[in-house]
Amino acid sequence: MTDDPLSVPYRERERSVTMEPMGAGDELHEELFTLNIGPHHPATHGVLRLLTTLEGEVVRDIKPIIGYVHTGIEKSCEDQQYWKVITFVERMDYLAYYFNASAYCMSVEKLLEIEVPERAEYLRVIHMELNRIASHLFALATGALDLGAVTMLWWGCRDRDLVLDLFEMSSGQRMHPRYIQIGGVFEDIPPGWVEKTREFLKLMPTRLDQYEDLLDRNEIWLERLKGTGVISQERALELGVTGPLLRATGHPWDLRKAMPYSGYEKFDFDVPVGHHGDNYDRFKVRMDEMRQSIRIVEQALDGLPEGDHITTDRKVALPPRHELATSMEALIHHFKLVTEGFRVPPGEAYTAIESPRGELGCYVLADGSSKPARVHMRDPSFVNLMSLPDMARDSLIADFIACVAMLDPILGGVDR
Amino acid sequence: MPDATGLELIAQRIRTSLGDEAVTGTTYFREQATVDVAPEAVHDALAYLSAEDEEPWTCLSSLHGVDYLPAEPRFGVHYQLLSMERTDRLNVRTRLTGEEPHLPTVIDLFPTADFQEREVYDMFGVVFDGHPDMRRILLPEDYTGYPQRRDFPMGGEPVLFTFNEHKYPRWYD
Numbered sequence: 249m250t251d252d253p254l255s256v257p258y259r260e261r262e263r264s265v266t267m268e269p270m271g272a273g274d275e276l277h278e279e280l281f282t283l284n285i286g287p288h289h290p291a292t293h294g295v296l297r298l299l300t301t302l303e304g305e306v307v308r309d310i311k312p313i314i315g316y317v318h319t320g321i322e323k324s325c326e327d328q329q330y331w332k333v334i335t336f337v338e339r340m341d342y343l344a345y346y347f348n349a350s351a352y353c354m355s356v357e358k359l360l361e362i363e364v365p366e367r368a369e370y371l372r373v374i375h376m377e378l379n380r381i382a383s384h385l386f387a388l389a390t391g392a393l394d395l396g397a398v399t400m401l402w403w404g405c406r407d408r409d410l411v412l413d414l415f416e417m418s419s420g421q422r423m424h425p426r427y428i429q430i431g432g433v434f435e436d437i438p439p440g441w442v443e444k445t446r447e448f449l450k451l452m453p454t455r456l457d458q459y460e461d462l463l464d465r466n467e468i469w470l471e472r473l474k475g476t477g478v479i480s481q482e483r484a485l486e487l488g489v490t491g492p493l494l495r496a497t498g499h500p501w502d503l504r505k506a507m508p509y510s511g512y513e514k515f516d517f518d519v520p521v522g523h524h525g526d527n528y529d530r531f532k533v534r535m536d537e538m539r540q541s542i543r544i545v546e547q548a549l550d551g552l553p554e555g556d557h558i559t560t561d562r563k564v565a566l567p568p569r570h571e572l573a574t575s576m577e578a579l580i581h582h583f584k585l586v587t588e589g590f591r592v593p594p595g596e597a598y599t600a601i602e603s604p605r606g607e608l609g610c611y612v613l614a615d616g617s618s619k620p621a622r623v624h625m626r627d628p629s630f631v632n633l634m635s636l637p638d639m640a641r642d643s644l645i646a647d648f649i650a651c652v653a654m655l656d657p658i659l660g661g662v663d664r
Numbered sequence: 665m666p667d668a669t670g671l672e673l674i675a676q677r678i679r680t681s682l683g684d685e686a687v688t689g690t691t692y693f694r695e696q697a698t699v700d701v702a703p704e705a706v707h708d709a710l711a712y713l714s715a716e717d718e719e720p721w722t723c724l725s726s727l728h729g730v731d732y733l734p735a736e737p738r739f740g741v742h743y744q745l746l747s748m749e750r751t752d753r754l755n756v757r758t759r760l761t762g763e764e765p766h767l768p769t770v771i772d773l774f775p776t777a778d779f780q781e782r783e784v785y786d787m788f789g790v791v792f793d794g795h796p797d798m799r800r801i802l803l804p805e806d807y808t809g810y811p812q813r814r815d816f817p818m819g820g821e822p823v824l825f826t827f828n829e830h831k832y833p834r835w836y837d
Contacts, residue, residue, distance in 0.1 A: 315802040322787075323811055327818055358694050488724060488776025506751045595693055598744055598755065600725065609726045609744065621814070626726035626744070634779055663802055 280308065287316045291394045291649050294659030298636075298652075300645070307648050310637040314630075318663040325623040329589030330356055331430060333623060337610070338424045340625055341661030343386055346372075346379040347603040349428040351610035352623065354509065356430050358597040359614050360590075362564055365556040368432030369511040374445070374548045375418070375427060376510075377541040381452065382411040383604040384534045391531075391653035392463065395472050400462060407455050410448050417441055431565045432558030442549055449542050449549075456538060463531075473528035477639040477651035480525060487638070488631045491606025492533045493655065497525035503602040510601075514551070515544045527647075527654040537604075564590050589618035605629050605656060627661040666752060671697040674717070674754065681712050688759075698755040706758050707768040710743060713756070714773050721745035721754055724774035729784035733814040737761035739788055743770070760790060769795040787812035 286297040295316035301309040321340055325333045337352045338345040350372055357364060364372075389404025412422040418437050419425035427434050463469045479489070481497040494501055502519040504512040520536030522529025558565045566585055567578035584590075592614040600609040606628030613622035636655060640648035666674060675687045678699065686705035691698040701709045713721045726744040739760040746753055760767065769792040771777045781792045782801040789810035792798060800807060809816055 315800075315804070318802040320811060323816075323818070326814075361694070485723060486775045488774070490725075501748055506748070596730075597694055597696065598726070598742075598753075600753075607725055611726070611728055611730075611742065613730055613732075621732075622730045622812075624728045624730070626728065630779060630783075631776060634776065 287313075292652060293390060293657055294662075296633075296652075296657065296659055296662070300648070302645065305645050307640050307643055307645055310640055310648070312633050312636055314633070314659070314662050316663065317659050321664050322623055322625070325620060327619065329618050330592060330620060331585070331589055333620060334426055334429065335424070337623065337625065338426065339660065340664050341603065341605070341608070341627060341629065341658045342423070343383045343658055344379055344603050344605070344608075344661075345424050346376045346428060347601060347608050348610075348625065349426070350376060350510070351599055351601050351603075351608050351625070352612070353428055353430045354601070355597045355599040355610045355612040356592060356614075356620075358599060359592050359595050359612060360430070360564060362431055362559050362561055364432055364510075365559060366511070366553045367436075367555040368557050368559075370548050370552050371433045371437065371557060372428055372510050373512065373515070374545050374552075375415070375433075377544045377548070378411050378414060378445075380541045380604045381538050382408045384538050385411075387604070387656040388459070388531070388534060391656065392469075394649055394653040395469065397463065397466070397469060400459065403455070403459065403462070407452070410451070414441070414445055414448060417444065429558060429565065431561060432556065434558070436557040442552070445545065445549060449546055452542055453539065456535060460535065470528070472646070472650050473526065473531055473654070475524070475526050475528075476643060476647040477527040477530075477654065478525050479635055479639050483638055484525065484635065487635045489606070489635050491602070491604070491628050491632070492530055492537065493606070493632055493635065495520065496522035496529035496533045498523055503600060503607060507600070509599070512544075515547045517544050527650050530654040591616060591618050592620070600626070603628055605658065605661070606632060625661070625664060627664065629657040629659070629661040630664075633657050633662055666697045666754060668692040668697075671699065671754075674713075674719075675699050677717060678709050678712060681716065682708050691757075696753070696755060698757050701756055701758050703758045703760050703765075703767055706741075706743075706756070707770055707773070710745075710756060710770050710773055713745060713754070719747070719750065721747050723748060724770070724776055725753070727770075727774075727777050727780035727784065729788040729790055729812065731788060731812065731814045732759075739765055739790060741767060741784060741790060764789060764791060766791050766793055768793050771795055786810070789813070 281302045283300045283302055285300055286292040287295045297313040299311040299313060300307055321336050325336050334349050337348045340348050385404045385408040389401045392400030415425055416422045418441055419427035481499050484494050484497050498521050500519045500521050505519055517540045520533050522533050562581040567581050571578035572582055594614055594616045596613045598609055598611045600607050608628055609626035611624040612620050615621040632655060639651045671690050671692055675690045678687050682705055686702055686709055687699060688702055689700040723746040724743060725746040728742050730740045732738050732740055737759040741758050743756040745756060767790055769781060779801060781795055784790050785798060786800045786802050787810055
């Protein structure tokens with residue numbers, strides 16, 4: 249593989265397309281052409297609008313224009329009690345809902361200074377890693393669709409559905425399950441869930457091999473990804489790019505390893521990195537991350553400790569349902585929590601976790617009431633999107649579609 | 665996180681380098697270190713912390729605004745600095761007041777501040793002087809007001825249907 253895209257065989261057949269600047273002139277073919285892509289375009293992964301400046305077929309500049317799905321979630325959160333905010337934040341990055349809820353809950357737990365039981369931490373890790381698999385699968389499926397590989401869409405969504413089945417079994421919802429609560433998780437996992445998850449974990453590596461057989465030997469797939477959308481490690485760090493995009497440039501930065509939270513230090517897993525920082529490395533890093541997630545879930549299921557699934561602090565967590573019939577105190581706690589919610593001592597907290605797309609930070613400002621004064625999500629998609637012009641500049645317009653596919657921005661998270 | 669002593673040392677180093685009035689205070693809360701920096705010293709303090717300090721903070725992981733109403737000065741802008749070498753975080757906070765507060769941009773130090781400063785401008789009305797493209801980012805360009813301010817009212821905007829479109833003459837303008 250060389251850095252010169254023109255040396256790739258199929259590019260050679262398109263010799264009429266030159267990557268050299270043509271120079272401004274009076275001739276029609278020498279003009280720069282502005283093309284609006286989106287907001288409603290299937291290859292922009294949501295409601296993303298890109299104002300591209302083209303010279304022939306070569307992209308000279310891109311300006312992302314965002315805000316088309318801005319719904320003011322952060323503002324709405326300020327009008328909700330702490331435990332109701334979870335419903336809102338889950339809808340930001342709508343493919344990584346467990347991560348949004350975790351980041352928020354960990355911030356509030358930091359302010360409340362409550363301990364999360366070990367079993368709850370394990371259950372959080374299990375669900376987050378399953379969610380990471382589901383999210384990467386969807387990124388791969390839709391990304392492959394952008395590049396014309398329709399089979400991968402069906403296969404990816406088929407296997408993502410297996411994860412959603414597990415979520416449905418443990419929490420009753422396939423998406424936005426509101427499973428992670430402040431102080432722990434909503435409910436213990438039902439009987440049979442562990443076995444079903446183990447079945448999935450046994451199946452999934454064979455499926456990952458199938459994807460690699462399907463894509464990794466595919467001439468079109470390789471030629472469209474290898475050497476396209478390259479971004480250097482220094483530039484990625486400057487732009488604040490995190491997650492698989494940064495790891496594809498060879499920087500092994502993973503918050504699960506670097507600054508462990510939720511008990512990630514107990515698990516043995518590797519941080520896959522790439523070499524070139526091109527689209528192909530991003531694809532490979534995501535594939536390998538799914539394998540590592542499988543390892544983490546296996547270890548977490550093996551070591552799942554007994555105990556409470558949520559904190560026993562009744563000022564924060566709802567009492568068990570059966571106690572309401574016999575205990576006056578439980579009834580009072582239930583009533584207070586449901587009507588007023590709990591109060592959080594004044595202060596501010598910023599917690600960052602490793603979401604499928606990078607550093608997901610949640611800032612919460614508490615003013616002492618039962619509603620947060622400010623909830624802010626540092627969404628990785630929002631920051632990573634800034635690197636798109638750098639990736640796609642001076643490359644062909646078809647390569648820039650591959651860049652968007654492998655960048656994997658979730659516009660719900662970008663616009664919030 | 666730097667511990668409380670480490671935080672004081674950092675604050676002291678900023679003071680020696682930029683003068684006593686650059687740092688207005690430090691907060692150590694729930695194992696999170698925060699340096700309060702005067703608004704006019706933000707750019708210099710971040711330039712110092714990102715390059716010259718003996719323990720440099722090379723990454724800006726998050727830049728966000730906050731409205732502390734009814735406290736005064738009401739606005740705050742947070743710079744969450746990150747050191748990947750030491751796996752450590754430091755929060756630099758500055759407090760602003762007034763209807764249209766101004767801050768120097770840090771886009772020359774951290775290019776990642778681009779979208780995030782625009783978001784703070786969009787939501788809080790903090791103008792970042794020297795930003796090359798200081799426009800709204802999430803809200804429509806003709807939007808009035810800064811909705812994340814605490815005194816911005818919650819409530820819906822009218823949805824236009826044929827039966828009520830005459831009630832909103834602005835739409836015809």
